[in-house]
Amino acid sequence: MAYRTRTYIAGDWTNDKNAIDQLYKWNNSDYWGLDFVDVHQFHQSNDGSLNCSIKDSLRDRMDSCKTFVLVVGDKTNITTAGACSNCSSYVYGYCRKNNTTSDKSYIQFECDKAARDDLKIVVLYNSTVVSKLKCPESVRNIGTHIPMMVYVNGQLQWNYSTIKNAINN
Numbered sequence: 001m002a003y004r005t006r007t008y009i010a011g012d013w014t015n016d017k018n019a020i021d022q023l024y025k026w027n028n029s030d031y032w033g034l035d036f037v038d039v040h041q042f043h044q045s046n047d048g049s050l051n052c053s054i055k056d057s058l059r060d061r062m063d064s065c066k067t068f069v070l071v072v073g074d075k076t077n078i079t080t081a082g083a084c085s086n087c088s089s090y091v092y093g094y095c096r097k098n099n100t101t102s103d104k105s106y107i108q109f110e111c112d113k114a115a116r117d118d119l120k121i122v123v124l125y126n127s128t129v130v131s132k133l134k135c136p137e138s139v140r141n142i143g144t145h146i147p148m149m150v151y152v153n154g155q156l157q158w159n160y161s162t163i164k165n166a167i168n169n
Contacts, residue, residue: 004066005065007065007068007167008068008110010068010107010110011070011072011076012071012107016071016073019148020071032160034163034164050087052087052097052099058109062110062117065119066120068110068111068114068143069167070107070123070124071126072126072131076134077134081105082105083103114138120143121143122146122166124163124166128156146159150162
């Protein structure tokens with residue numbers, strides 16, 4: 001197994017892009033102290049690939065990670081992107097490419113692998129509260145779970161210092 005030094009960011013990139021973008025903004029800033037090496041800079045998947053090929057690429061990315069950060073939003077646990085039934089090679093329960101089939105989404109796949117590989121798991125809720133029912137079951141009760149937003153003097157703000165401590169420590 002490769003030496004694990006990188007951080008893997010997972011989440012519903014369609015519905016929680018604002019929160020994921022905020023993590024990258026802090027990481028790429030000279031001012032903010034969030035500091036992680038993002039594995040997605042080193043490995044890319046082709047969106048035209050089969051879902052199983054993309055999962056193979058995700059597996060390769062995760063093999064170099066020590067930290068798994070999941071951004072959880074309202075639709076994280078019901079997202080189906082990555083399930084074989086959404087693939088053009090999936091016909092009547094079988095894969096025309098003779099690959100094994102799975103109903104797991106990319107997010108479920110990533111969470112299962114992070115738990116199985118015993119990575120440091122940080123679950124960030126794109127909310128002011130931790131709602132574990134929105135979190136995939138495989139990481140629901142492990143790791144650090146924190147809200148990404150807080151109210152300070154009546155103003156909604158990013159929970160930067162808590163997020164930084166959870167990821168960097």
